[in-house]
Amino acid sequence: MLIFRLFWEFFKTGLFAIGGGLATLPFLYDMQASTGWFTLDDISNMIAISESTPGPMGINMATYTGFTSMGVIGGIAAVAGLVTPSIIIIIIVSNILEKFKTNKYVQYCMYGLRAASVGLISVAGLRVAEAAFLRTQLFTETGSLMDLFNIKAFIFGVVLYVVYKKTGKHPIIYILASGVIGVILSL
Amino acid sequence: MKELWELFLVFAKIGGFTFGGGYAMLPILQREVVENRNWATNEELMDYYAIGQCTPGIIAVNTATFIGYKRKGIIGGIVATIGCVFPSLVIIMIIAAFINSFTHIVWVQHALAGIRVCVCVLVLDAVIKLAKKSLIDAATYLIFAAVVILSLFTDVASFVWIVCAGAAGVIIKTLMERSKAQKKA
Numbered sequence: 001m002l003i004f005r006l007f008w009e010f011f012k013t014g015l016f017a018i019g020g021g022l023a024t025l026p027f028l029y030d031m032q033a034s035t036g037w038f039t040l041d042d043i044s045n046m047i048a049i050s051e052s053t054p055g056p057m058g059i060n061m062a063t064y065t066g067f068t069s070m071g072v073i074g075g076i077a078a079v080a081g082l083v084t085p086s087i088i089i090i091i092i093v094s095n096i097l098e099k100f101k102t103n104k105y106v107q108y109c110m111y112g113l114r115a116a117s118v119g120l121i122s123v124a125g126l127r128v129a130e131a132a133f134l135r136t137q138l139f140t141e142t143g144s145l146m147d148l149f150n151i152k153a154f155i156f157g158v159v160l161y162v163v164y165k166k167t168g169k170h171p172i173i174y175i176l177a178s179g180v181i182g183v184i185l186s187l
Numbered sequence: 188m189k190e191l192w193e194l195f196l197v198f199a200k201i202g203g204f205t206f207g208g209g210y211a212m213l214p215i216l217q218r219e220v221v222e223n224r225n226w227a228t229n230e231e232l233m234d235y236y237a238i239g240q241c242t243p244g245i246i247a248v249n250t251a252t253f254i255g256y257k258r259k260g261i262i263g264g265i266v267a268t269i270g271c272v273f274p275s276l277v278i279i280m281i282i283a284a285f286i287n288s289f290t291h292i293v294w295v296q297h298a299l300a301g302i303r304v305c306v307c308v309l310v311l312d313a314v315i316k317l318a319k320k321s322l323i324d325a326a327t328y329l330i331f332a333a334v335v336i337l338s339l340f341t342d343v344a345s346f347v348w349i350v351c352a353g354a355a356g357v358i359i360k361t362l363m364e365r366s367k368a369q370k371k372a
Contacts, residue, residue, distance in 0.1 A: 089242050094253060094256050110356070118321050124310070160304065164308060185297075185301070
């Protein structure tokens with residue numbers, strides 16, 4: 001049954017891809033080469049669509065490839081395959097963590113881990129900031145510093161931060177509003 | 188049953204409005220899980236995030252499983268995960284089936300540019316909140332700075348830095364404890 005193979009291929013990806021959505025990419029290239037369920041063009045479409053739709057990238061990619069290979073059931077099977085290892089592993093880790101939570105050394109370890117987490121999130125934030133506020137492609141074409149900074153986006157960002165801190169509504173509201181403002185200002 | 192439904196809804200909201208990687212879900216996660224429901228603390232979120240980086244699988248799914256399992260056991264973990272992936276399944280299938288060249292639509296690109304700015308703003312705010320809880324002394328600031336610089340300027344996978352930071356935490360804290368004990372003696 002093809003559907004079980006689809007599940008199995010994505011199960012392996014979920015089991016061995018460490019570090020988030022982009023880590024699944026090499027596995028998808030392998031899968032493309034060994035099964036031919038989808039084309040290389042499908043992969044590049046998939047990356048573009050996964051990046052421009054909400055939801056975890058890895059899940060988006062699995063849905064897209066599963067769906068292009070085998071329709072709705074294929075999409076579901078691929079996602080189920082991808083998340084099953086996570087669920088099993090996290091439940092095991094969660095139990096271990098609960099058992100050793102009061103252990104001195106586990107707490108010391110967490111003390112280091114939390115600082116590292118904040119660091120990694122900051123770096124991820126900086127990378128989005130680069131995409132949001134800098135126009136590196138235009139800059140390399142024209143060489144003009146004025147073209148490097150997307151002033152419109154920067155002003156919008158500052159205003160948005162002030163408004164967010166003042167009003168403090170649910171983050172989703174600002175995400176929706178920013179999409180609309182992006183279209184109006186043609187950012 | 189009510190809480191399972193709530194787990195599904197909360198994570199469907201998170202899955203449906205997260206643009207970008209696992210970090211982009213933090214602002215909504217903080218609001219829904221920490222502030223509105225007290226399902227976890229900010230410190231626990233950081234633990235989940237760190238562990239989610241070093242264990243296989245999608246970070247968002249790992250975090251959903253952690254919180255779901257903590258609230259309602261195995262079923263809770265599964266339901267939270269289903270919630271988290273549900274919007275992706277629906278949205279991606281619709282796009283794959285009906286919309287050719289979705290990413291070339293001009294207003295989609297403008298909307299995404301606006302959303303990217305918003306994600307920066309929200310993540311900045313989330314990082315400040317988390318930093319207040321997790322960066323508590325000179326050593327944690329040092330670990331933070333080292334991780335930022337190393338991940339910006341090298342291509343090493345981030346779980347390596349997480350493991351190093353955990354080891355550094357154990358070493359630094361043990362040394363601090365020893366020097367304190369010596370002073371007392």
